[in-house]
Amino acid sequence: MAEQVGGVEPRRRRLAVIASKGSLDMAYPPLILASTAVSLGWEVAVFFTFYGLDIINKQRLHRLKVAPVGNPAMPPPIKQVPIRVPNLVGVLPGMTDLATTFMKSWMAQANMPSLEEMIEVVREGGGKLYACATTMGVMKVRAEDLIDGVECLGAAAFLDYAANADVALFI
């Protein structure tokens, strides 16, 4: 905790995150950092923009997927059999769902919380979730498509918040 000087309350540390990706694997890092930051007592805001908006979309949040194509880091699907799936095979129908199923099972085996649970931790800790106003317009997303408690914000308002952030990240 920052030291108090002259009886003045120290300002809380502040995290500003932009979540711009809408795949299952890329939804975790912003939420891991945001949920950790609220647990450290920090002020937290996550700005969901472009495909990242899917993370706070009621319908799409549960359907985020892992992209097997163009992802050279995909591990072998079965740990005991060290054979990687050739990238080209990833274009076949069903491969995205398969890659997603594997990722979800690895997450479950590692006792990782779901995205919904992490969002809940962020909100319980007073963290703010902002939907990019421009993305909503471009992608025709309505306020009622988003999970409850999300505010709609523009770039200037987010930058105003982020200008005083101790940590600002684009993910």
Next chain:
Amino acid sequence: MALKVDKLLDCSGLLCPLPVIRTNKAIKEVNVGQILEVWATDPGAPKDLEAWARQTGHELLESVTEGSKFIFRIRRTH
């Protein structure tokens, strides 16, 4: 001298960010001055809980490694 532990939190088998999130919740369930003991197996836990204590101001009294298990004793300060 053995510390009197007021609450035990077992985070064995949990990975980041859960040990920090659960510790932060559990510390609110003991009174100021009381001691929370946390068990963890996440290899990142010793440095993470040290950082959590520094950031929140709670006092990390002990950080012990027993094989692959980490034991922390934390005093709630506020």
